[in-house]
Amino acid sequence: MSKTPETFRALMLIIKEQFHLPARADGKAGRKLGLTSGRTSQCLRRPPVAKKTWARLYRQLWKLAHMEGVRKGRQEATDNLLRAVEHVLDASSNTELAEAFQVTNPSITHWKQGTSAPTVTSIKKLLRELAKVRIRKLAELAPIEPLAKRGGWWIDRDSTHREKWRRMLQGRKGVYLFYDSLGRVTYVGKTSAETNDLFKEIEQRLKTGELRGIHFGKNLLRLNGKKKPRQGHIAKMLSVYEIMDIDSIHNIEALLIRAFMNTHFNNNLEKFK
DSSP states (O other): OOOHHHHHHHHHHHHHHTTTTTOOOHHHHOOOOOOOOHHHHHHHOOOOOHHHHHHHHHHHHHHHHHHHHHHHHHHHHHHHHHHHHHHHHHHHHHHHHHHHHTTOHHHHHHHHHTTOOHHHHHHHHHHHHHHHOOEEEEEEEEEEEEEETTTEEESSHHHHHHHHHHHHHOOOEEEEEEETSSSEEEEEEEEOOTTOOOOHHHHTTOOOOOOSOOOOOOHHHHHTTOOOOOOHOOOEEEEEEEEEEEEGGHHHHHHHHHHHHSSSSSSSSOOOO
């Protein structure tokens, strides 16, 4: 390698670009190589002659390049982690991210700026938070009066009450249970499909027939011997739970089916995933 001022200037340029230093920041670039400002200026005019000096400077350059690569890789991993958490938790602010990691807002700001990175402890706290099955009660043992309507069923014969159910359940995923007038479970159901929600699922399931066991409802006497009673004929109460974690819905339904396996219409025991 020729020992010319241009070579040393190229070295300074590489360091400035790597560390986003101003064009005139020769002193700062030199300090990255362990040189004083005076020594840097001297090398710019007349590069060092000794081979060991050049070898030391270039070893230092590669060390800096490695450190910068590690920093960029760490920052990329941090950015990907934060984007994934924002997507999963539907978080739109640093405050929500801070709550998930159980850290302060400035910590999230520092992570995004690259001045620091999440610690193992912070990531463990996040994983524990994500492992929690978040369940919200929408209705519990709420009375309903289903109505057969145009080949299907309404969740309640009162259109005002039905509209309230629609507003409560539309767009939500989770599990639900039908009860007869004695409070016994007659069906356990779920919805986790993108194209369905709890309101559509419940009204569709009210027309399910072939009930198991003896159930009580005022409409069963009129139906005796004429046609098979449907869930809509005997369902008098409803419990609905929204499950935030879509992947947990199937296992929660399977657990409920096993808990009430001798009283409801569910013929198959769902397997845990």
